Amino acid sequence: xxxxxxxxxxxxxxxxxxxxxxxxxxxxxxxxxxxxxxxxxxxxxxxxxxxxxxxxxxxxxxxxxxxxxxxxxxxxxxxxxxxxxxxxxxxxxxxxxxxxxxxxxxxxxxxxxxxxxxxxxxxxxxxxxxxxxxxxxxxxxxxxxxxxxxxxxxxxxxxxxxxxxxxxxxxxxxxxxxxxxxxxxxxxxxxxxxxxxxxxxxxxxxxxxxxxxxxxxxxxxxxxxxxxxxxxxxxxxxxxxxxxxxxxxxxxxxxxxxxxxxxxxxxxxxxxxxxxxxxxxxxxxxxxxxxxxxxxxxxxxxxxxxxxxxxxxxxxxxxxxxxxxxxxxxxxxxxxxxxxxxxxxxxxxxxxxxxxxxxxxxxxxxxxxxxxxxxxxxxxxxxxxxxxxxxxxxxxxxxxxxxxxxxxxxxxxxxxxxxxxxxxxxxxxxxxxxxxxxxxxxxxxxxxxxxxxxxxxxxxxxxxxxxxxxxxxxxxxxxxxxxxxxxxxxxxxxxxx
Amino acid sequence: xxxxxxxxxxxxxxxxxxxxxxxxxxxxxxxxxxxxxxxxxxxxxxxxxxxxxxxxxxxxxxxxxxxxxxxxxxxxxxxxxxxxxxxxxxxxxxxxxxxxxxxxxxxxxxxxxxxxxxxxxxxxxxxxxxxxxxxxxxxxxxxxxxxxxxxxxxxxxxxxxxxxxxxxxxxxxxxxxxxxxxxxxxxxxxxxxxxxxxxxxxxxxxxxxxxxxxxxxxxxxxxxxxxxxxxxxxxxxxxxxxxxxxxxxxxxxxxxxxxxxxxxxxxxxxxxxxxxxxxxxxxxxxxxxxxxxxxxxxxxxxxxxxxxxxxxxxxxxxxxxxxxxxxxxxxxxxxxxxxxxxxxxxxxxxxxxxxxxxxxxxxxxxxxxxxxxxxxxxxxxxxxxxxxxxxxxxxxxxxxxxxxxxxxxxxxxxxxxxxxxxxxxxxxxxxxxxxxxxxxxxxxxxxxxxxxxxxxxxxxxxxxxxxxxxxxxxxxxxxxxxxxxxxxxxxxxxxxx
Numbered sequence: 005x006x007x008x009x010x011x012x013x014x015x016x017x018x019x020x021x022x023x024x025x026x027x028x029x030x031x032x033x034x035x036x037x038x039x040x041x042x043x044x045x046x047x048x049x050x051x052x053x054x055x056x057x058x059x060x061x062x063x064x065x066x067x068x069x070x071x072x073x074x075x076x077x078x079x080x081x082x083x084x085x086x087x088x089x090x091x092x093x094x095x096x097x098x099x100x101x102x103x104x105x106x107x108x109x110x111x112x113x114x115x116x117x118x119x120x121x122x123x124x125x126x127x128x129x130x131x132x133x134x135x136x137x138x139x140x141x142x143x144x145x146x147x148x149x150x151x152x153x154x155x156x157x158x159x160x161x162x163x164x165x166x167x168x169x170x171x172x173x174x175x176x177x178x179x180x181x182x183x184x185x186x187x188x189x190x191x192x193x194x195x196x197x198x199x200x201x202x203x204x205x206x207x208x209x210x211x212x213x214x215x216x217x218x219x220x221x222x223x224x225x226x227x228x229x230x231x232x233x234x235x236x237x238x239x240x241x242x243x244x245x246x247x248x249x250x251x252x253x254x255x256x257x258x259x260x261x262x263x264x265x266x267x268x269x270x271x272x273x274x275x276x277x278x279x280x281x282x283x284x285x286x287x288x289x290x291x292x293x294x295x296x297x298x299x300x301x302x303x304x305x306x307x308x309x310x311x312x313x314x315x316x317x318x319x320x321x322x323x324x325x326x327x328x329x330x331x332x333x334x335x336x337x338x339x340x341x342x343x344x345x346x347x348x349x350x351x352x353x354x355x356x357x358x359x360x361x362x363x364x365x366x367x368x369x370x371x372x373x374x375x376x377x378x379x380x381x382x383x384x385x386x387x388x389x390x391x392x393x394x395x396x397x398x399x400x401x402x403x404x405x406x407x408x409x410x411x412x413x414x415x416x417x418x419x420x421x422x423x424x425x426x427x428x429x430x431x432x433x434x435x436x437x438x439x440x441x442x443x444x445x446x447x448x449x450x451x452x453x454x455x456x457x458x459x460x461x462x463x464x465x466x467x468x469x470x471x472x473x474x475x476x477x478x479x480x481x482x483x484x485x486x487x488x489x490x491x492x493x494x495x496x497x498x499x500x501x
Numbered sequence: 502x503x504x505x506x507x508x509x510x511x512x513x514x515x516x517x518x519x520x521x522x523x524x525x526x527x528x529x530x531x532x533x534x535x536x537x538x539x540x541x542x543x544x545x546x547x548x549x550x551x552x553x554x555x556x557x558x559x560x561x562x563x564x565x566x567x568x569x570x571x572x573x574x575x576x577x578x579x580x581x582x583x584x585x586x587x588x589x590x591x592x593x594x595x596x597x598x599x600x601x602x603x604x605x606x607x608x609x610x611x612x613x614x615x616x617x618x619x620x621x622x623x624x625x626x627x628x629x630x631x632x633x634x635x636x637x638x639x640x641x642x643x644x645x646x647x648x649x650x651x652x653x654x655x656x657x658x659x660x661x662x663x664x665x666x667x668x669x670x671x672x673x674x675x676x677x678x679x680x681x682x683x684x685x686x687x688x689x690x691x692x693x694x695x696x697x698x699x700x701x702x703x704x705x706x707x708x709x710x711x712x713x714x715x716x717x718x719x720x721x722x723x724x725x726x727x728x729x730x731x732x733x734x735x736x737x738x739x740x741x742x743x744x745x746x747x748x749x750x751x752x753x754x755x756x757x758x759x760x761x762x763x764x765x766x767x768x769x770x771x772x773x774x775x776x777x778x779x780x781x782x783x784x785x786x787x788x789x790x791x792x793x794x795x796x797x798x799x800x801x802x803x804x805x806x807x808x809x810x811x812x813x814x815x816x817x818x819x820x821x822x823x824x825x826x827x828x829x830x831x832x833x834x835x836x837x838x839x840x841x842x843x844x845x846x847x848x849x850x851x852x853x854x855x856x857x858x859x860x861x862x863x864x865x866x867x868x869x870x871x872x873x874x875x876x877x878x879x880x881x882x883x884x885x886x887x888x889x890x891x892x893x894x895x896x897x898x899x900x901x902x903x904x905x906x907x908x909x910x911x912x913x914x915x916x917x918x919x920x921x922x923x924x925x926x927x928x929x930x931x932x933x934x935x936x937x938x939x940x941x942x943x944x945x946x947x948x949x950x951x952x953x954x955x956x957x958x959x960x961x962x963x964x965x966x967x968x969x970x971x972x973x974x975x976x977x978x979x980x981x982x983x984x985x986x987x988x989x990x991x992x993x994x995x996x997x998x
Contacts (some may be wrong), residue, residue: 040740050517243537
């Protein structure tokens with residue numbers, strides 16, 4: 005079909021531009037020297053503008069309109085066209101000027117955040133983030149929304165997500181998790197002091213690479229580098245980059261950032277290259293993306309079978325530090341549940357309180373009930389309320405995350421959704437894969453990876469998040485899978501009744 | 502002036518795209534995983550096409566035509582417009598299809614060359630390079646030329662260069678250098694065995710970084726990485742990247758590639774950021790660019806004063822290997838003149854025979870008197886003739902250089918031009934900078950760098966190569982400066998009469 009082919013060719017060129025922007029972004033966060041920032045911001049802005057122009061091109065719109073009505077397309081083709089048409093109509097709402105301005109503001113905001121975090125001074129970040137919030141409010145107006153302006157932004161990361169549903173979800177989470185965390189707090193605590201001894205950076209790095217290889221992350225189609233905040237980015241399914249950070253006196257930081265980003269990376273590497281640039285070559289949503297990283301990070305990577313497979317190797321790297329730590333002590337130590345300041349170092353239970361704070365801030369920023377200058381106070385107040393802790397430095401408080409500097413408002417809730425999807429998927433993986441725990445205990449991750457490839461990765465956007473969940477598990481997202489997983493696991497670790 | 506501003510804005514956007522292409526190229530040769538190659542080639546091709554479309558845009562052409570006649574521009578503005586208009590008319594000769602095809606072929610050819618070199622098998626490279634040569638012949642026809650199709654390509658790298666002049670130049674070079682090299686061959690030889698002991702890679706790397714810092718290469722506006730073939734690339738004057746390669750049993754390779762690329766890097770960092778995207782923000786020509794790398798590499802970096810400054814530090818890194826090598830032995834060892842196989846490891850005298858071979862091959866490829874499949878034989882025959890050596894492996898022969906895989910035919914002669922310009926510039930630098938040798942002996946490179954900044958770097962393309970040479974030295978390029986430099990230096994080293 006000629007029309008479908010020219011649609012495909014157009015999308016492929018747009019993807020070339022978008023993946024190029026990803027290269028610029030990757031370099032910016034890994035290797036770019038400091039003085040390069042301003043021209044890089046300008047370059048990203050120009051490329052974003054060109055990309056936007058291509059994605060709202062009139063010819064493309066007419067092609068999509070015709071293809072959308074065509075009866076000659078197969079199921080996959082129809083799905084591609086359907087999603088592309090939706091994207092097209094969404095993109096048309098943006099002016100090129102807005103896209104370029106947003107891109108430029110983002111780069112500047114990111115640079116400011118890096119400095120602000122380093123100097124732990126929110127005032128460096130505030131003027132840039134104020135501009136960003138203003139633009140995001142404008143964006144919500146441009147896109148249109150029902151009920152709450154935040155819904156317009158949420159929908160970009162997790163199609164269908166909205167304040168009404170999330171309010172209920174976070175209420176459930178709070179009600180069920182708060183009690184559980186209290187029970188844990190009353191129980192006998194386990195020490196993780198071993199994780200804060202001195203761990204040589206190079207050895208940590210090498211162990212992280214071992215873990216990625218064991219997960220079958222393909223190093224011929226990817227690589228790992230260092231950045232301030234770990235992330236995954238993709239330039240095609242055949243070039244997927246992950247980053248990590250290595251802290252000398254915190255073994256946990258490197259290990260679970262590697263496994264987490266590795267999970268994202270496997271999803272990207274598992275997308276079909278034949279669908280390059282098309283919706284069926286893309287991840288479903290950020291929530292589903294996060295389900296892949298969380299499943300590996302938590303359900304697999306913080307599990308006992310995983311450490312039965314890997315603890316001896318870790319002890320081999322660090323005999324001095326770990327010789328007197330038994331596997332049981334290690335397992336309990338890495339699964340401490342304890343309210344803390346830093347989201348990415350939080351345990352998998354109290355983690356969702358961190359998201360809750362950010363969710364409330366974002367909602368308030370979007371409806372104007374809080375202003376940027378008041379965020380440090382707002383932040384600490386809410387941390388006190390939900391986690392019982394408050395930051396003494398902005399770098400450990402409101403400045404800790406990269407997301408807002410990127411203009412990613414509406415992104416955080418997908419982290420919680422990701423964990424809940426992960427628990428549900430992993431429950432069914434355990435049911436369907438014969439001897440899954442035993443495979444993991446032997447360090448054989450292939451059965452699980454193949455299951456994920458088959459059930460999730462290879463489909464790209466063929467299913468929506470809700471449909472995929474049904475396709476994989478036979479039912480819609482259900483918080484009980486996470487709650488059951490947490491209850492079962494931590495009742496054993498903390499010896500609860 | 503409104504017209505000038507909109508010209509400037511357009512050029513700036515084109516530069517954003519071109520520098521982005523440079524980022525893609527840098528990543529391709531430093532960090533990109535193997536499987537990423539195909540999509541990267543496609544991405545580069547798409548971006549090249551877009552860049553080309555922007556550079557031949559009708560509005561830009563009309564703007565340039567008007568500005569070209571304007572009387573309101575100052576000298577610098579006029580010069581920018583003059584060069585841009587020339588570029589515009591040149592670009593108009595290319596079709597977008599040709600640009601995209603050339604870009605795609607280049608990426609594939611580069612990938613094939615990497616494999617071919619690794620396996621030392623010219624047959625892997627031949628079909629891709631055959632396509633490339635065919636495209637290059639087409640390109641010459643598209644551009645137009647007088648007398649020889651090779652002239653069209655030469656002019657792209659060194660405006661004004663042509664076969665007639667180069668034939669005479671290389672004849673002079675041959676006549677004057679051949680006799681001199683024979684005299685040297687008959688003299689007592691110095692050993693460089695010390696350079697082929699085992700040198701730890703990390704220590705070599707650190708010493709290379711020291712040298713770059715001493716040259717005042719700005720690491721806040723650049724960085725060094727590893728690649729198969731060292732190169733310099735720029736994403737703005739504030740983000741200039743150099744690469745090197747480190748070989749354990751060849752100390753020379755790393756040292757002089759660092760100094761060489763550092764020289765290129767200093768030129769790029771010295772271009773005025775205010776002229777970003779405009780001719781006055783760009784290097785004059787490849788010959789002038791090479792004069793900057795050669796001046797640092799040879800006239801400075803292989804000189805006795807330079808090693809008076811740095812030899813103790815080098816011995817400090819490698820006490821075992823160098824404790825019994827005196828400065829005099831080191832200086833003579835690193836300045837061995839001896840015909841050899843590998844261009845980038847050749848001494849600064851026989852080097853020009855390497856260029857001669859490539860020059861003759863390129864001429865022959867362009868006028869069709871040799872075909873790609875016959876290159877290995879042609880290569881070895883000519884190496885035998887001029888250098889008295891011939892390669893036993895293609896990787897050490899016809900496959901040794903990256904240039905042809907990039908489609909860079911017409912590039913090599915600029916290396917010899919660069920050396921000759923360098924000798925002439927350095928002669929005048931030594932005359933004009935009080936105590937230059939003493940500064941260098943103390944490791945103080947700033948007086949020389951400031952002289953280069955002032956005389957050459959800051960002007961961008963304000964002068965043509967010929968005019969710049971006159972501006973800096975009061976006369977046109979004259980081979981005698983190189984010949985005198987070589988004669989003076991090597992008569993002492995080899996104790997010639």
